Amino acid sequence: MDITKIIDTVATVIELASRVVATVEDARPFAENIVKTISGKGGNVTEAELQALIDMANKLGDELEAELPPEDPPKPVG
Amino acid sequence: MKSLTRFCVIAALAATLAGCAGAGVSVFQGGTSITAPIQNPVGRDELATIWSAYGAAAAVAVNYRRLGICASGTVETLSRPCARRNVVAALREHSINARRALNIATRFVRDNPNVSALIVLAEARRAVAEFQAVANSTGAR
Numbered sequence: 001m002d003i004t005k006i007i008d009t010v011a012t013v014i015e016l017a018s019r020v021v022a023t024v025e026d027a028r029p030f031a032e033n034i035v036k037t038i039s040g041k042g043g044n045v046t047e048a049e050l051q052a053l054i055d056m057a058n059k060l061g062d063e064l065e066a067e068l069p070p071e072d073p074p075k076p077v078g
Numbered sequence: 079m080k081s082l083t084r085f086c087v088i089a090a091l092a093a094t095l096a097g098c099a100g101a102g103v104s105v106f107q108g109g110t111s112i113t114a115p116i117q118n119p120v121g122r123d124e125l126a127t128i129w130s131a132y133g134a135a136a137a138v139a140v141n142y143r144r145l146g147i148c149a150s151g152t153v154e155t156l157s158r159p160c161a162r163r164n165v166v167a168a169l170r171e172h173s174i175n176a177r178r179a180l181n182i183a184t185r186f187v188r189d190n191p192n193v194s195a196l197i198v199l200a201e202a203r204r205a206v207a208e209f210q211a212v213a214n215s216t217g218a219r
Contacts, residue, residue: 008157009156009157012156012157012159015159016159019141019144019145022141022144023137023138023141026137026140026141027133027134027137027138029130029133030129030130030131030132030133030134030137031130031134033126033127033130034127034130034131034134037123037126037127037130042123042126042127043123044123045122045123045125045126046122047122049126050122050125050126050129053126053129053130053133054129054184056133057129057130057132057133057136057180058177060133060136060137060139060140061132061136061173061177063140063143064136064139064140064143064169064170064173065170065173065174065177068147068163068166068167068170069147071150071163072149072150073150
């Protein structure tokens with residue numbers, strides 16, 4: 001196997017793993033709140049805590065709902 | 079005679095309104111009053127839970143989108159991961175709908191720490207009107 005292919009594959013795996021970590025980091029505050037609720041340790045959320053959760057969720061929502069870039073024109077055949 | 083009838087009608091109406099406006103038991107608690115308020119059973123804790131559910135899902139969706147949209151006519155591979163355009167479009171649409179509903183719910187809970195059937199009915203009427211407007215504008219009807 002070509003050494004450059006191995007390096008490419010390892011780089012891709014590392015990049016995917018870092019994306020998984022990023023996802024977990026983004027989801028952590030929400031997951032913590034859900035875990036607290038499920039375990040019965042939740043409750044008495046303050047207005048500031050609620051607003052912080054809403055702001056974080058809205059930030060992600062804004063990024064997710066951004067307009068899609070225009071589709072590439074089909075490549076000419078031949 | 080006519081004035082007596084009028085008096086009776088007014089007296090009956092006044093008595094009914096007084097009954098409604100009085101400290102009766104809310105219909106939500108097995109009573110008959112539609113104006114008697116009760117504490118809104120949905121508060122900050124419930125809002126935090128539902129926003130957290132949305133946020134956790136959005137975090138996954140955003141990180142998928144950050145892969146970048148696949149070029150036309152290509153799909154993701156292990157060595158070239160990318161986000162499919164149709165998947166991102168669907169995630170976008172559902173996120174918009176979810177956030178719209180969450181914002182309506184949040185506004186309602188914050189504006190109404192106490193609720194009565196009248197408030198709930200008015201809100202339901204407004205929600206139906208909004209739904210009809212959306213259905214009309216999208217041609218779903």
